[in-house]
Amino acid sequence: MNKTWIIAQREFLSRVQKKTFLLSTIGLPLLIFGFYALIGYFAASSDSEGVTIGVADKNQLLGEELQKDNDSKDIKFIFQPNASEKELIVQVEEKKIDGYIFIPETMDINNHQGLRVNMGKGVGLLTSSKVQNSVESILEQKKLLSLNISKAQLDSAKKSASIEITSLDGKDNKNITSGIAYGIGFVSGFLIYIILFIYGSMVMRGVMEEKTNRIAEVIVSSVKPFQLMMGKIIGIGAVGLVQFLIWVLLVTMVQATLPAMFPEIGGSMQAMEAGDVPPPDMNSMQQVFSQLSNFNFPLIIGCFIFYFLGGYLLYSALFAAVGSAVNEDPQDAQSLMLPITLPIVFGIVIMMRAVNEPNSSLAVFGSLFPLTSPIVMMSRIPYGLDVVPLWQLIVSMLLLILTFILFTWFAGKIYRTAILMYGKKITWKELLKWGLKKA
Amino acid sequence: MQTILELKNLKKHYDTQKAVDDISFSINEGSIFGLLGPNGAGKTTLLRMITGIFYPDSGNIILDGSPFNPVEDVAKIGYMPEERGLYKKMKIGEQALYLAQLKGLSKHDAMQKVKHWFSRLEMESWWNKKVEDLSKGMSQKLQFVTTVLHEPRLIILDEPFSGLDPVNANLIKDEIYNLSKRGCTIIFSTHRMEQVEEICDHIVLVNLGKKILDGTVYDVKQQFKEHKFHIALEEAIQLAGHPAFEVLEAKDKEWTLKINEGYKGNDILRHFIDQQASIVSYQEILPSLNDIFIQLVEGTHATARAFQSTNA
Numbered sequence: 206m207n208k209t210w211i212i213a214q215r216e217f218l219s220r221v222q223k224k225t226f227l228l229s230t231i232g233l234p235l236l237i238f239g240f241y242a243l244i245g246y247f248a249a250s251s252d253s254e255g256v257t258i259g260v261a262d263k264n265q266l267l268g269e270e271l272q273k274d275n276d277s278k279d280i281k282f283i284f285q286p287n288a289s290e291k292e293l294i295v296q297v298e299e300k301k302i303d304g305y306i307f308i309p310e311t312m313d314i315n316n317h318q319g320l321r322v323n324m325g326k327g328v329g330l331l332t333s334s335k336v337q338n339s340v341e342s343i344l345e346q347k348k349l350l351s352l353n354i355s356k357a358q359l360d361s362a363k364k365s366a367s368i369e370i371t372s373l374d375g376k377d378n379k380n381i382t383s384g385i386a387y388g389i390g391f392v393s394g395f396l397i398y399i400i401l402f403i404y405g406s407m408v409m410r411g412v413m414e415e416k417t418n419r420i421a422e423v424i425v426s427s428v429k430p431f432q433l434m435m436g437k438i439i440g441i442g443a444v445g446l447v448q449f450l451i452w453v454l455l456v457t458m459v460q461a462t463l464p465a466m467f468p469e470i471g472g473s474m475q476a477m478e479a480g481d482v483p484p485p486d487m488n489s490m491q492q493v494f495s496q497l498s499n500f501n502f503p504l505i506i507g508c509f510i511f512y513f514l515g516g517y518l519l520y521s522a523l524f525a526a527v528g529s530a531v532n533e534d535p536q537d538a539q540s541l542m543l544p545i546t547l548p549i550v551f552g553i554v555i556m557m558r559a560v561n562e563p564n565s566s567l568a569v570f571g572s573l574f575p576l577t578s579p580i581v582m583m584s585r586i587p588y589g590l591d592v593v594p595l596w597q598l599i600v601s602m603l604l605l606i607l608t609f610i611l612f613t614w615f616a617g618k619i620y621r622t623a624i625l626m627y628g629k630k631i632t633w634k635e636l637l638k639w640g641l642k643k644a
Numbered sequence: 645m646q647t648i649l650e651l652k653n654l655k656k657h658y659d660t661q662k663a664v665d666d667i668s669f670s671i672n673e674g675s676i677f678g679l680l681g682p683n684g685a686g687k688t689t690l691l692r693m694i695t696g697i698f699y700p701d702s703g704n705i706i707l708d709g710s711p712f713n714p715v716e717d718v719a720k721i722g723y724m725p726e727e728r729g730l731y732k733k734m735k736i737g738e739q740a741l742y743l744a745q746l747k748g749l750s751k752h753d754a755m756q757k758v759k760h761w762f763s764r765l766e767m768e769s770w771w772n773k774k775v776e777d778l779s780k781g782m783s784q785k786l787q788f789v790t791t792v793l794h795e796p797r798l799i800i801l802d803e804p805f806s807g808l809d810p811v812n813a814n815l816i817k818d819e820i821y822n823l824s825k826r827g828c829t830i831i832f833s834t835h836r837m838e839q840v841e842e843i844c845d846h847i848v849l850v851n852l853g854k855k856i857l858d859g860t861v862y863d864v865k866q867q868f869k870e871h872k873f874h875i876a877l878e879e880a881i882q883l884a885g886h887p888a889f890e891v892l893e894a895k896d897k898e899w900t901l902k903i904n905e906g907y908k909g910n911d912i913l914r915h916f917i918d919q920q921a922s923i924v925s926y927q928e929i930l931p932s933l934n935d936i937f938i939q940l941v942e943g944t945h946a947t948a949r950a951f952q953s954t955n956a
Contacts, residue, residue: 208746208748211742211745211746212746215742219731219733219734415729418729418730418731418732419725419727419728419729420729420730420731421729422697422725422727422729423723423724423725423729423730423743423787423790424743424746425697426695426696426697426718426721426723426725427718427743427746427747428718428746429714429715625692625697
């Protein structure tokens with residue numbers, strides 16, 4: 206066991222000390238956030254110099270309310286009641302104004318024909334939709350007023366119409382909760398899927414490298430092949446865990462500092478998310494946050510780490526076996542990998558269904574079957590122990606551990622034979638034979 | 645002399661062939677042992693069984709008086725395989741340390757040993773380089789150091805001189821002699837017969853998975869000698885026929901002769917002395933190991949077998 210530890214240490218350090226590790230661990234999330242920050246920055250800054258919009262409104266249909274509605278100083282309306290549309294177009298071309306709203310004389314509240322809202326090339330999407338929104342809402346209000354309905358009446362009518370869906374125990378808002386559960390489940394299932402692939406193939410490449418470098422024979426004369434394989438798997442698993450923790454740390458840090466660094470981005474991003482939907486209802490945001498506290502995070506995080514490790518150990522042993530069977534030609538790896546990648550892909554397909562219907566029989570099967578359970582179970586866990594019975598969780602975990610032991614033993618035997626086999630193209634039939642052969 | 649390694653009826657079969665088919669021999673402690681054989685004879689399989697990489701199908705390996713235990717006895721053995729392998733991207737010093745630790749040395753001991761060997765072979769400046777920066781000969785030297793670093797009692801070297809220039813080959817050769825003097829036993833697997841003749845005390849020749857020759861270099865040569873002598877005189881003489889020998893080859897002042905059954909080397913010498921010839925040199929021609937090797941191995945292939953039977 207001591208030698209396995211020495212090997213794991215080398216595998217870990219040799220990867221962590223590489224420049225590419227730093228680059229991918231710290232650089233990648235920064236790059237992604239930098240990219241988002243850039244988008245946010247441009248979205249916010251494109252209009253920051255202020256937009257001037259000409260308004261030709263002879264009948265005072267929109268009137269001063271237009272300026273009142275946009276109390277921000279970004280958009281400035283110039284009222285030119287007598288201008289014709291042609292004159293406005295000329296002004297846009299001469300860049301005196303950035304866009305115009307033209308309301309023909311013939312238009313009244315019930316007939317919107319001829320109304321034109323036109324924006325020049327320099328106007329951002331955000332500003333255009335703001336102008337459009339305010340024109341529409343003013344017209345709506347005026348129309349309601351003409352029908353003798355006041356804004357207050359309308360608001361109260363809307364309010365009584367919205368129905369809150371509550372769960373049986375009555376304490377939480379089921380709708381929001383299941384939405385969040387869906388999000389957490391989907392993200393964690395998907396993460397496990399990615400982890401299996403990234404670190405599994407990292408193990409495979411490591412084994413292939415040792416075989417083609419011919420160092421395997423030197424090492425195997427000092428340690429048992431099984432120790433070499435397990436050392437590699439543990440070492441790379443530790444790299445994965447560390448990388449993952451750094452990512453989590455970075456994401457929380459960047460998320461915390463980003464709005465502080467660019468306050469205007471935070472605002473504009475919120476607005477972008479809101480889009481055409483009515484301005485974000487602070488009430489529902491607060492509801493989401495209050496719902497979060499109802500989630501059993503220790504359970505979710507604990508399960509994530511368990512399924513991350515279990516799934517990784519299970520699949521990396523298989524990836525190691527495949528790596529040991531490959532000769533110089535990486536093409537061979539492709540065909541040998543297929544039987545391993547299939548169940549992973551199968552897992553993600555079931556996960557897509559399971560996250561919507563966490564109690565369907567397919568989801569239950571997928572979360573118990575050890576080859577798919579790391580992915581599928583993680584998509585069900587966020588729904589809580591009400592949805593996933595404890596016995597299912599325990600059976601799933603036990604099956605995963607048993608299969609991991611069985612597969613590692615099986616892969617170890619393949620590895621031992623294949624790692625010193627050169628020149629011959631090896632098929633799965635032979636691998637199975639070696640794996641099932643008695644020691 | 646004490647036996648350090650004894651192989652008894654070792655067998656290892658692969659799916660299609662008998663790689664090692666009932667081989668037994670023993671090696672004395674402190675000797676330099678040559679394991680010879682053509683490509684595919686089963687040498688590597690044999691060595692892998694001795695190093696514990698493969699388990700024999702049947703038979704016993706006895707190391708140091710007790711049955712070989714692949715896990716415990718790792719520290720007693722140093723193995724340099726024919727296909728050299730090192731981590732290309734790893735720094736040389738760290739690599740040597742790592743391999744020594746895998747042999748069971750503590751980090752501290754490993755560091756001392758690595759430093760000792762690096763200064764001995766003038767490799768200190770390599771410490772922070774990577775293997776991919778080394779020439780083939782240099783990495784060979786490094787591989788040798790990592791093999792003997794933990795002071796194993798049994799050192800197995802598969803073609804240790806391939807790729808080395810004469811200066812470095814001599815350096816390694818001297819180290820091999822040194823290790824042997826200090827009591828290490830060395831198993832030396834190669835095709836290069838002149839090296840075997842120079843270095844080895846004892847040889848075993850395997851072919852097609854079987855042992856076909858076993859003995860000291862001297863004994864083997866005696867066994868395969870063809871009773872040929874070479875004689876050189878100061879001046880040419882007229883050589884008459886004699887029952888003691890036949891002339892195989894004659895130059896003007898030199899002859900290669902073959903002694904006939906029932907006669908000895910002295911009988912030839914006496915004949916020349918009786919003829920008042922002044923002799924410059926007289927020596928027995930022993931077959932080289934190379935000749936013996938070719939003679940033994942060539943006939944074993946199916947195509948050559950018929951050829952051999954008509955000549956034998």
